[in-house]
Amino acid sequence: MSDATYDRNYWEERYSGHGSDHRGGHGHGALEANPHLASETAPLEPGSALDAGCGTGTDALWLAGQGWQVTAVDIAENALETARARAQELGAPVAGRVHWQCEDLTTWQPPAGGYALVYSHYVHTDAPYADLYRRLAAAVAPGGTLLVVGHHPDGLHGDAAHAGHHGTQLTAQQVADLLDAGEWTVETADARVRTATVGDGREITLHDAVLRARRNTGR
Numbered sequence: 474m475s476d477a478t479y480d481r482n483y484w485e486e487r488y489s490g491h492g493s494d495h496r497g498g499h500g501h502g503a504l505e506a507n508p509h510l511a512s513e514t515a516p517l518e519p520g521s522a523l524d525a526g527c528g529t530g531t532d533a534l535w536l537a538g539q540g541w542q543v544t545a546v547d548i549a550e551n552a553l554e555t556a557r558a559r560a561q562e563l564g565a566p567v568a569g570r571v572h573w574q575c576e577d578l579t580t581w582q583p584p585a586g587g588y589a590l591v592y593s594h595y596v597h598t599d600a601p602y603a604d605l606y607r608r609l610a611a612a613v614a615p616g617g618t619l620l621v622v623g624h625h626p627d628g629l630h631g632d633a634a635h636a637g638h639h640g641t642q643l644t645a646q647q648v649a650d651l652l653d654a655g656e657w658t659v660e661t662a663d664a665r666v667r668t669a670t671v672g673d674g675r676e677i678t679l680h681d682a683v684l685r686a687r688r689n690t691g692r
């Protein structure tokens with residue numbers, strides 16, 4: 474997998490047959506968010522949110538459950554099909570607060586300043602990450618928040634859970650460095666270690682890079 478091309482076919486294949494959203498497999502409830510999402514958004518007032526690379530929709534549905542109005546974007550129709558079905562099972566009002574959209578994040582330009590929260594979790598594309606995160610940052614409204622969770626390079630050293638992530642790791646500081654210091658306030662730039670239980674019941678260790686930054690209002 475280290476030579477993988479992370480193109481549309483790769484992700485469609487990954488999600489064919491209702492594949493997992495790569496968060497430790499199936500088994501988490503629809504509204505069981507990624508722990509970094511839950512903790513980092515706790516101080517925020519719900520508003521409009523973009524989940525960029527939403528997979529099968531766990532985090533987008535969780536945000537909707539918290540009152541956020543979510544645009545959830547992914548390149549894989551197979552993932553979105555599963556996400557829509559999960560939303561339908563949950564019913565209103567949660568389902569009604571998520572708009573699912575198939576887009577390629579390497580070229581798609583989200584509306585400038587369009588969201589109070591722009592969130593991306595474990596998204597690695599074929600294109601350089603700097604372009605992606607700069608585009609996502611531009612989609613944050615003044616006063617809004619950018620939240621990026623990636624695979625930290627520490628996980629590559631002897632950690633099977635990250636063995637397939639060569640070329641996809643980054644630090645929170647690398648993402649912070651893309652942001653104009655006069656325009657952004659970095660609130661979290663961490664390397665965090667956590668455990669997760671995968672589909673077959675194994676516990677794995679995950680090394681995450683977590684970046685949360687607030688776009689200044691300019692006032």
Ligand SMILES: C[S@@+](CC[C@H](N)C(=O)[O-])C[C@H]1O[C@@H](n2cnc3c(N)ncnc32)[C@H](O)[C@@H]1O
Nearest residue numbers: 484494495526528547548549577578579594598
């Ligand atoms: C490792 S999964 C993470 C999914 C979800 N964010 C989560 O944490 O459970 C990466 C996701 O990014 C999506 N993705 C990869 N490249 C993409 C692209 N160019 N445009 C849009 N989505 C993309 C994949 O289809 C996949 O759902």
